[in-house]
Amino acid sequence: MTIRVLLADDQTLVREAFAMLVESAPDMEVVGQAATGRQAAELAGTERADLVVMDIRMPDLDGIEATRLIAADEDLAGVRVLVLTTFDTDENIVDALRAGASGFLVKDTRPAELLDAIRTVAAGDALLSPGPTARLIERFLRTPSAPVAGGPECLSDREREVLALVARGLNNTEIAESLGLSPLTAKTHVSRTMGKLGVRDRAQLVIVAYESGLVAPGSG
Numbered sequence: 001m002t003i004r005v006l007l008a009d010d011q012t013l014v015r016e017a018f019a020m021l022v023e024s025a026p027d028m029e030v031v032g033q034a035a036t037g038r039q040a041a042e043l044a045g046t047e048r049a050d051l052v053v054m055d056i057r058m059p060d061l062d063g064i065e066a067t068r069l070i071a072a073d074e075d076l077a078g079v080r081v082l083v084l085t086t087f088d089t090d091e092n093i094v095d096a097l098r099a100g101a102s103g104f105l106v107k108d109t110r111p112a113e114l115l116d117a118i119r120t121v122a123a124g125d126a127l128l129s130p131g132p133t134a135r136l137i138e139r140f141l142r143t144p145s146a147p148v149a150g151g152p153e154c155l156s157d158r159e160r161e162v163l164a165l166v167a168r169g170l171n172n173t174e175i176a177e178s179l180g181l182s183p184l185t186a187k188t189h190v191s192r193t194m195g196k197l198g199v200r201d202r203a204q205l206v207i208v209a210y211e212s213g214l215v216a217p218g219s220g
Contacts, residue, residue, distance in 0.1 A: 003122045004031045006049035008040035008066065010058045014107075018053060018114075025115050035059075037066030044070050044079050051122045054101070056085040056092055064095045071100025071200065080201075082121045084114070102201045124201055154196050160214065162189040166202055167209035 005022050007030060009015045019030045032047040034040035037054075038061040044052055052070065056063040067081045082103040083096040093104055103121040105114065155163065158179075165175045176186035194201070197208055208214075 001027070003028045003118060004048060004050045005029065005118060006032045006034065006040065006043055006047060006052045008034040008037065008052055008058065008063065009055040010035050014055075021111050021114065022053075022118070025118075028115070028118065037061030037063050041066045041069040041073075044076055045073070049079055051080045051082060051118055053118070054081050054083050056083060056087055056096070064092070064099050067096060067101050068099040077200075080121045080124070082117055084109075097203050097207055100200060100204070102203050155193060159189055159193045159196070162186065163193050163205060163209050164214055166190060166193075166205045167214070 005028055007015050007018050007022070009018070012035070015033045015035075019033065022028050022030050031049055032043040034043050035058070037058045040052055040054060040058075040063070041061070043049070052067075054063040054067055058066075061069075063083060063085070067083070070076050070079055070081060080103075081096075081101045082105065083092075083101045084105050084107055085092065086107045096104055102125075103117055105117055109117070161179060162175055165178055170178065172186045172190060173183050175181070175190070176183045179186065181189075190202070190205075194205060197205065199205055199208060
């Protein structure tokens with residue numbers, strides 16, 4: 001299947017460079033370009049995008065608010081957002097994930113890594129830059145900002161174990177090995193956990209796990 005990509009960045013040269021890169025991949029196509037966050041939110045639906053590569057600093061409406069609009073629109077439930085920015089500050093990472101982004105990369109990422117990131121996020125997995133993610137956990141999720149509705153208390157003991165392992169960065173195969181399960185069973189537990197918590201993907205599971213206090217920063 002071809003991944004339909006929408007590019008959102010207020011710099012024309014940057015968009016064009018990304019467009020050339022994305023179009024060079026045989027499994028992707030650029031279906032639109034947006035110079036503002038509001039345009040991105042509108043085009044995500046009209047152009048039937050699978051994934052939006054979203055800059056944060058844009059006029060009219062920034063990338064975080066545009067991500068929030070996309071995530072809140074039931075008609076855009078299948079659209080994933082990969083935030084790509086030069087501003088890898090902790091606040092931006094947390095805000096982007098809370099808004100509904102499924103991935104976060106900085107713009108000095110190598111071209112091949114960006115294409116891999118698009119494939120990962122389009123497939124429904126979370127992708128977070130390792131350095132910024134570590135800072136996110138250590139600083140901004142150390143103290144929950146608010147109680148999480150529908151939090152881990154609605155999960156079974158096994159699902160709580162799975163959620164904790166997802167929050168520590170383990171994939172389904174690693175979760176299966178850790179808990180003595182088959183990879184398919186681990187995947188099923190992850191899917192059920194996402195369903196019970198009402199989250200879109202693994203990035204949102206990480207937010208729930210830390211903000212609810214199920215996993216403490218620095219715990220192993």
